[in-house]
Amino acid sequence: MSARRIPGWQDRTGRVDRPLWITVDGERVEGIAGQSLAGVLLAAGRSSWRRTESGAPRGVFCGIGACFDCLITVDGERDVRACRRPAFDGAVVHTQERG
């Protein structure tokens, strides 16, 4: 369990987690239903997944769909904002260069 994710049993809302998994560049990553793809990535300990032309790392910046920094490719669709796309079982995520 990642330090970034509050386990269901500690969550005062009485949350019951339904696990899911996605692949990120071919690697299987566990998540829970209700997370955004960015949430899954962050909870898996990944804080950046692309680089600007100058080499600076980029991941979640605003988290609300405005900055377009967290772009990823989902099932072949480029430029998806990871913070806005709910995670779903079997999602094939690829990190992308120049985008």
Place this chain on the structure above:
Amino acid sequence: MPFGLSNDRGPVGRTRVIVIGAGIVGAACARELADAGCAVTVLDRNRPAGATSAHGEGNVLVSDKGPGPELDLALWSTRLWPHVLADIAERTPVDVTRVEWEPKGGIVVATTIAGADALRAFATAQCAAGVRFAELDRAALADAEPHLTDEVALAFHYPQDAQVQPAAAATALLAASGAEVIVNCEVLGGDARELRTSTGVLSAELVVNAAGPWAGEVARRLGAPIAVLPRRGEILVTTPQPPTVFHKVYDADYVGAVGSDSAAVQTSAVVESTKAGTILLGSSRSQVGFDDRLRPDVLAAIARKALRLFPCLADVAVMRTYGGFRPYVPDHLPVIGADPRAPWLWHATGHEGAGIGLSVGTARLLRQLVVGEPSELDATPFRVDRAAVIGQ
């Protein structure tokens, strides 16, 4: 006789100059005048490069201008740009790589036979004025812009066209000037000796009005109104893409829109990528005063026309749009020179959508006029006392 730096006693050192407007034109003027020995203060109602200079594409174009004084100024500016940047790099600690100067060249395409005839006639006339261009056959065009539509009747490559990151260019010019900069300072009225502003009274020998689309209002407050009006333009920004667009590519009907006087909304396709990978889709022109409300219909029209040139962009996400006001003068010529009604007042404005590119030539010309140096360029067409600017 305008109040210049020269008089019978020879050049006067440290003339105090207030430049109103810290956009790219004000910044370029500040740099030239400081270089000429003036003590320059630049005021801005908000902050440097915060309005018009930050809301365009960074065009440094000759291809969209027909023969005439504006083209002459554009050709001169295009020649000056690399020298100005080299000079800044050599003499100041300012990092000019941030300006993103890209002499990438422009490609102008006509998609109809009528458009092709008009483009050929236009380019032929430009050629006589010093613009270089080359016709691209189908293979050469596919090589230069592999993602461009096949439905092109005629394409010309203009190697002199370039691009800068306009806000970075403005701030680099301003930093290089070494001028004192006062932000959040709005001009209220008065004259050079007693210039009333929202942050206090300032004093100088000369005032340069470089307030872009607000230059008309600034001039009115200073008692010498000029006819500079806002004309709005909008741009869409895609997510960063793999290399897709390699030049500034635009539809030949852009030239018609630039020269138009119509108050109605006009759109024409202008497509180019930035160093960050985003693709800028333009362009629109409308006269709506300073109304900055988003117009989805205008944005949709821009996108539609861009897709006609680059069908491959159909599924690409637009992550931002922005719009800005361009300083529009009814006769489509910049206003550069001394005000005949107020000997302390000079103007450098009215560049409409071309101010980024024209800034360095404008500033050099203004300096030469102020100092009384001979110029390579005839300043007469840009003079303030012409009918379109101050009436009969």
